[in-house]
Amino acid sequence: MGFFLLQVPDTSKLVNAAAAAAQQAPQKINLWSLLDKGGWIMYPLYLLLAAAIFVFFERLIAISKASRIDANFMSIIRDNIMSGNISAARNLAKNTDNPVARIIDKGIQRIGKPIDSIEKSMENVGKLEMYKMERNLSILSLISGIAPMFGFLGTIVGMIQLFYEINSTGNFELSVIAGGIYVKMITSGSGLIIGLIAYVAHNFLTAQVDKTANKMEAASAEFLDVLQEPTR
Template sequence: MLFLLQVDSSKLVNTIAQQPQTMNLWTLLNKGGWIMYPLYVLLAVAIFVFFERLIAIRKASRIDANFMHIIRDNIITGNINGARNLARNTDNPVARIIDKGVQRIGKPIDAIEKSMENVGRIEMYKMERNLNILSLIAGIAPMFGFLGTIVGMLQLFSAIASTGELELGEIAGGIYTKMITSAAGLIIGLLAYVAYNFLNTQVDKTANRMEIASAEFIDVLQEPTR
């Protein structure tokens, strides 16, 4: 009976010893090797660009609901200077487009629309600035991850070829650790892709508001002549 207990205890100890040790996330990522450092840089750049653009786009999209009503009232009553001062002192793309339109009052409608469209293009460029960085990261981060996996596999098989030892456990462990870079690259690329599309959606919403405001302004200019 004592012998059986000793055997069972030894088997239990061996079983526990053979169980894989748990690793925290940082330790797991470090197993990816040197290629993880460029991925860390890409992740940091993506986070910075996302929040910097998010703040800028949200600031540009803040438009007072009564802004166009006040502009309309001032123009209809002939208070062009009041409309100009309101548009000049309001810091958003819609106000700058309207300000350009107010400056061109008295000229043909086509010339006014052309001037406002030019300002609108400039404002769109300001909002879309640096968004292509997120698109670039979404494309190259997975490639960096795959590159790290390929380099790791080459190192693994080079070591096997030089030593002549072929153990399934070591091969599986090597492949497992080298696949970390691929997973990290795909995750970073996915995050950058989602961030890029989200910000583009916000830019499109602001662009629609700019177009609506421009159309309302042109209607106001034509209203007295109806």
């Protein structure tokens, strides 16, 4: 009768292999610690991000407020003018706080003058209202342009430092070079992300301004039509 011997594996080798695999496994990097490795150039980028967020929400609130127009506003103005109650129309326009009302108020003040003069006065008010809505939007445009440049500047400075250290120490190990490069690329990535955020924010707010401008033009055209109706 034969006997079969069972070979028991060496558990110490398995434990050592598992420990080595665990050491070789890539470690997860915390986002904040990763950004902290970007160096001093990250602080201007943080300021640019904070400025972009502040300008976006400040302009969003202002533009949203300017675009709130009562659907019955022009109908009431029309009825008052057609009935000859100019003072009531003026009081309504004067007590309504939005660009359309201020344009109409200027037109009401010029009633009795030639249509071209009334239209020109309303256009001037419209330009001022457009300037008020577009104020500070250029800051977002500026941030979208200079944030990536700051990021690239940080990467270039970091690469110069990295190669200087390699040249000084003579350490050409791939792990050292790769580790230094990925750290220096953090500023470029951050700059591009901040620039993209500012670019999207600028275009979104510009679209909202254009919508409000269309409402202003439509109200101005309707008001001029009302003034010419009695003469038809």
